[in-house]
């Protein structure tokens with residue numbers, strides 16, 4: 001409960017008005033963000049109550065004894081806390097941004113905020129997620145869900161991402177390649193100075209990539225949605241994964257309007273229920289959902305979520321940046337690997353793959369696809385980079 005205490009301290013120091021929101025506003029907000037009927041919120045609440053005692057405010061919601069008077073004072077910080085508590089009960093360490101945000105450097109006497117555990121991101125992934133929260137809130141204001149849904153009609157048709165990987169795997173006998181159009185990353189800095197996304201995408205396609213992953217995050221990866229649009233408009237046929245930090249369903253619709261065929265969901269960030277419903281939304285839109293895990297606990301969670309058919313094992317810990325390819329092997333051993341084979345789930349080995357030996361190692365571990373950025377994007381000729389990575393030309 002330390003976090004709660006610190007949020008309170010921050011709230012009282014901030015000059016931002018602390019508007020109480022009603023129960024129905026709370027429901028509408030959750031429902032809008034997940035694109036679900038508001039009844040789904042009761043599942044969230046049930047989970048919350050299970051994981052910790054019933055918060056006083058929730059009793060009134062659940063009981064609904066005084067419908068007219070259920071003007072609940074769920075303050076902004078409580079909404080944030082709920083998410084974080086559900087997440088923490090599932091072993092997720094990444095917290096959602098508190099309403100006061102990270103500490104400000106100099107903002108005058110009335111906005112002075114204390115730096116404390118509650119309002120300072122604990123690692124780079126948490127920082128990215130907090131930034132994304134603010135960014136999505138702004139984008140959503142400009143283009144609310146209803147107008148995005150209209151824009152879907154004009155989106156380019158969806159292409160079969162997983163089908164393309166399976167086809168490449170059976171054609172070459174090697175893992176299907178998802179080649180990443182990535183200019184920079186927080187851990188490696190700028191990977192390629194003269195970065196022409198379309199040129200790189202075309203070289204990847206010529207080199208035999210089955211699919212492409214296009215970084216959309218601007219601040220930390222120097223990517224953009226425009227890159228994805230430009231790549232599609234240039235006639236590249238490979239299906240596209242929108243590489244973005246997705247925390248709300250709104251982003252999935254947005255990615256689709258920009259021509260994405262698949263999206264990434266990070267289990268280290270999203271609770272099970274979010275993964276489940278976002279996967280459903282993707283299915284409804286015809287898109288593939290790559291669910292990324294990086295340890296046993298996340299893998300077990302994800303294997304327990306209905307509808308998950310496509311899993312990525314990240315060899316890079318996004319909180320510490322440590323890369324270890326043996327992670328892929330570890331997570332595919334024993335019963336987990338057995339279950340994955342039985343369900344015919346396609347597993348992608350992600351990050352830190354540089355040589356034909358690396359590819360052979362993760363293939364031996366059981367992956368049917370790989371996601372590679374750095375080692376090929378850094379090459380003068382990314383097409384040749386692919387042949388070097390696999391130890392042979394995989395384009396034929």
Ligand SMILES: O=P(O)(O)OC[C@@H](O)[C@@H](O)c1c[nH]c2ccccc12
Nearest residue numbers: 314350351352353371372373374375
């Ligand atoms: O450049 P690498 O080490 O080949 O890694 C590619 C890809 O796996 C990595 O970019 C990645 C995997 N999961 C992510 C989630 C967000 C941002 C980036 C990533």
